[in-house]
Amino acid sequence: MRATVLVRPKPGILDPQGQAVESSLRHLGFKVSDARIGRLVDVDLATDDKAEALAQLERMCEQLLTNPLIESYEIELEHA
Amino acid sequence: MSEPRPVIPVVVWPGSNDDRDAQLALERLGAEAPRIWHTNEELPRETAAVVLPGGFSYGDYLRCGAIARFSPVLRAVEAFAADGGLVLGICNGFQILTEAGLLPGVLRPNASLSFVCRDVPLRVERTDTPFTSRCVEGQALTIPVKHGDGCWFADDALLGELEANGQLMLRYAPGANPNGAVADVAGVLSADGNVFGLMPHPEHAVDSLLGSDDGALILGSLVDAARSSLTAAV
Numbered sequence: 001m002r003a004t005v006l007v008r009p010k011p012g013i014l015d016p017q018g019q020a021v022e023s024s025l026r027h028l029g030f031k032v033s034d035a036r037i038g039r040l041v042d043v044d045l046a047t048d049d050k051a052e053a054l055a056q057l058e059r060m061c062e063q064l065l066t067n068p069l070i071e072s073y074e075i076e077l078e079h080a
Numbered sequence: 081m082s083e084p085r086p087v088i089p090v091v092v093w094p095g096s097n098d099d100r101d102a103q104l105a106l107e108r109l110g111a112e113a114p115r116i117w118h119t120n121e122e123l124p125r126e127t128a129a130v131v132l133p134g135g136f137s138y139g140d141y142l143r144c145g146a147i148a149r150f151s152p153v154l155r156a157v158e159a160f161a162a163d164g165g166l167v168l169g170i171c172n173g174f175q176i177l178t179e180a181g182l183l184p185g186v187l188r189p190n191a192s193l194s195f196v197c198r199d200v201p202l203r204v205e206r207t208d209t210p211f212t213s214r215c216v217e218g219q220a221l222t223i224p225v226k227h228g229d230g231c232w233f234a235d236d237a238l239l240g241e242l243e244a245n246g247q248l249m250l251r252y253a254p255g256a257n258p259n260g261a262v263a264d265v266a267g268v269l270s271a272d273g274n275v276f277g278l279m280p281h282p283e284h285a286v287d288s289l290l291g292s293d294d295g296a297l298i299l300g301s302l303v304d305a306a307r308s309s310l311t312a313a314v
Binding site: 013014016017020064065067069070 | 142143146147150179185186188189190191192193231233234235260
């Protein structure tokens with residue numbers, strides 16, 4: 001089963017990359033008031049069991065993929 | 081008779097690059113400092129303190145220190161620290177210690193998004209620790225930084241707690257914060273006082289020929305503390 005993990009800086013966490021991109025978008029003439037930059041991780045899991053996949057992905061996020069002090073995550077499961 | 085030379089291993093990861101400077105500095109200050117590979121599951125039996133050096137372990141992939149913290153040697157370092165052993169993390173070593181949960185907070189990309197490499201003025205907030213005993217309180221030190229991810233962060237609640245416990249032990253001088261770290265924090269002590277991490281590189285400042293020997297105050301304090309733990313154990 002394929003899954004995508006979206007990792008975002010938590011609200012209130014300074015995101016200098018996002019700020020630089022926001023300012024660049026404004027220079028291009030887009031009316032934007034906020035841009036935040038996160039990370040996307042695509043994973044292929046050996047299991048096809050949805051509950052098992054979710055449980056594993058949550059453990060991955062907590063142990064390695066995110067730092068809970070500064071990042072939140074969202075898991076999207078893809079159906080084969 | 082010469083003083084005993086405490087054993088202070090320096091851990092080496094793929095991508096570490098300050099391990100030889102750390103080794104040289106510790107040896108000049110009176111320690112034996114073998115470099116040990118990160119796949120070691122145990123520290124040398126005589127270990128009196130451990131240094132995690134600077135560099136770019138695992139290419140800083142994902143987040144700085146996030147992958148190195150799972151090295152076999154880190155489990156030995158965790159056990160050593162849990163027993164009260166002295167652990168010093170410099171730059172990438174500091175990042176690894178925060179990712180491993182041995183030190184509070186986290187190190188994020190510099191607010192400027194630029195790599196900074198320069199001497200910075202620092203202020204020592206406490207001297208009753210194994211890492212600053214050779215300093216005087218409020219002492220101004222000049223030690224170089226060189227990092228892209230040195231912006232230490234803790235939320236307000238954690239920051240208040242660390243401040244109250246006296247764990248924010250080393251700060252950039254007012255106006256000299258090179259990376260946007262909250263509360264100008266340059267180095268943090270663990271709650272138990274035996275683990276310390278800092279972004280500046282004391283191992284690059286141990287000879288006045290290189291501009292400053294203030295780093296020797298920090299590393300020398302560690303060697304002193306390691307030596308006295310040695311004699312206490314005998």
